Amino acid sequence: MNRSAYLTTGLAIKIFSLLSKADIYMHGQENIPSGPTIFVVNHFTRVETFLLPYYIYNLTYKPVWSLATPSLFKGGFEKFFDMIGVISTSDPKRDELIVKSLLTGKANWVIFPEGSMVKTKKIMAGGKYMIAHPSGMHEPHTGAAALALRAELFRTHLLRTARLAPDRLPPMFAALGIQSISEIQLQPTTILPVNLTYYPIRAAENIALHIASRLVKDMSERMVEEIMTEGTMMLSGVDLDIRFGKPLSMGDLLKEEWLAEDMARDGITGFSVTPELKERMRRTSHDVMQHYMHDIYSMTTINHEHLFASFLQMYPLRRIRESEFKQRIYYAASLVTGKEDGKDVFFLHKSLQENQAHLLTDDRYRKYANFLKLAEEKGVVERKGTYLHTDRSRLSGPLSFHKGRIDNPVEVMANEVEPLKKLRSLLRLLAWQPMAFVRLAIAWYLFRLENDKYAEASRSVGRTA
Incomplete structure (x- = not known):
């Protein structure tokens, strides 16, 4: 050349x-x-x-x-x-x-x-x-x-x-x-x-x-x-x-x-x-291929839409209250950041590395609103009052290879993180948890965050004294 x-x-x-x-x-x-x-x-x-x-x-x-x-x-x-x-x-x-x-x-x-x-x-x-x-x-x-x-x-x-x-x-x-x-x-x-x-x-x-x-x-x-x-x-x-x-x-x-x-x-x-x-x-080549395929997909950068789409795919019921959907995704976001167990298990989009309180309050960055708009347009969910009704066939059905990105990008989003077994296990567990447990877990998580902030502020005062 x-x-x-x-x-x-x-x-x-x-x-x-x-x-x-x-x-x-x-x-x-x-x-x-x-x-x-x-x-x-x-x-x-x-x-x-x-x-x-x-x-x-x-x-x-x-x-x-x-x-x-x-x-x-x-x-x-x-x-x-x-x-x-x-x-x-x-x-x-x-x-x-x-x-x-x-x-x-x-x-x-x-x-x-x-x-x-x-x-x-x-x-x-x-x-x-x-x-x-x-x-x-x-x-x-x-x-x-x-x-x-x-x-x-x-x-x-x-x-x-x-x-x-x-x-x-x-x-x-x-x-x-x-x-x-x-x-x-x-x-x-x-x-x-x-x-x-x-x-x-x-x-x-x-x-x-x-x-x-x-x-x-x-x-x-x-x-x-x-x-x-x-x-x-x-x-x-x-x-x-x-x-x-x-x-x-x-x-x-x-x-x-x-x-x-x-x-x-x-x-x-x-x-x-x-x-x-x-x-x-040949055998060594095949083993090397399996190794690098795992490495490639284990580095997927997780974003909000991965969480929204994968959770809906795993949620066992056909309808979910919007407030509960947001709360479950908020807790999922807190888990993938590693703040719950102090470990950096996943690679995260920059928007998931910040405070996720907006998912519970005003949705100021429109992460939820933008996803919901797309999901409604593609027939994945239908809003009825305070509930979202899901079409299961639009979450795990066969996709047209050359039209899937247009017809149903929500399923494409869920497919992308399918190789991330730890993430899928986390979301599946969260999808099946009673809402009372989720609320209790969120309350405990928020308490720990505030306690950590207070401890850090106290240490800062001590250093400057």
Whole structure:
């Protein structure tokens, strides 16, 4: 790829990011390794394909390339994607390019293990990671793990051969298109889990849709949905929390027999490995995939709408008094902040890190009002006097893959936190508790808060005396 074109196109992406009303919050940048890295990321919008590599590049100053579905490489987009470092998943040289760039440190990579956008955020089935797709449920792909392991296997074998039998290196260099051992990275190959959480999720007609409708005749339902959802979020305002997890070093996962037996016997004759070695590495690749999928989704940034939607999904009755709904969510918010047991168990949106008394009083930040408006519009709840009546089919029914974000974003919100077992258990327990117990728990919680404030004030007076 042309480096100058890559940097020039990055300026265009920078302008786009400045024009959008998305507020980007990055967490865990200190976890990004300096060596060759594959960033594995959950996939919800198209713009992630080019925006995320841009933001990572600004942190690492190393080109970040990514993979995208072949359907996007049509018309003028093929040249644009080539300039920004996006490769088609059907490119015959895909694996070769990824392994070589990791070996030499020429570029890092962004790979979406779901294989495509998961618009419904449905990624669990039967307690396992299973990706919802129009063609049916499937396991996340192991490609990122397999390629990272292969790059690390080659890197370790080349460095070991350079020490023990340097005369065997020339044919391996020729097979890889490498000139000397100095091109090989000394640092191990790593996989870094990354989570992206958007808040709020809304879809509506917007200026991008009006422009596109004039330029493109007979837009597909899929294109209309993506522009309505992603255009609204980017142009009307959305918080995007980007969390970088702990790196997984592939050097710790290499098996000695792969090096001492397979590589010692076969050497490196290209960017592939023998079918026998590939099969031996398959189990490790699958285990690595399960590891990074857990890490990705355990970093989901919890927000108010996750609590509202998940609670309604678990509440056993078909109606709930509004005041009770607010009280239960208030207590849920107090629990997820960790203030009840002194532990930081969850990652929270900034709005959940503040005092949540507004949920019980005037709703000054409109967290409840905005959610309720959306839930009523989508037929999830109906307000009758002081009660909310829920439509259970709108909380756990099958979602249209390409229309779910428009038709029922409330269920999408609940789906997003399904992998967070501790949160789900907490909300399920709270949903089944008698209201008398909830009120008592809230009273005790508020008493403790005031007692803590009084104790802190007393200590402050003592320090200044």
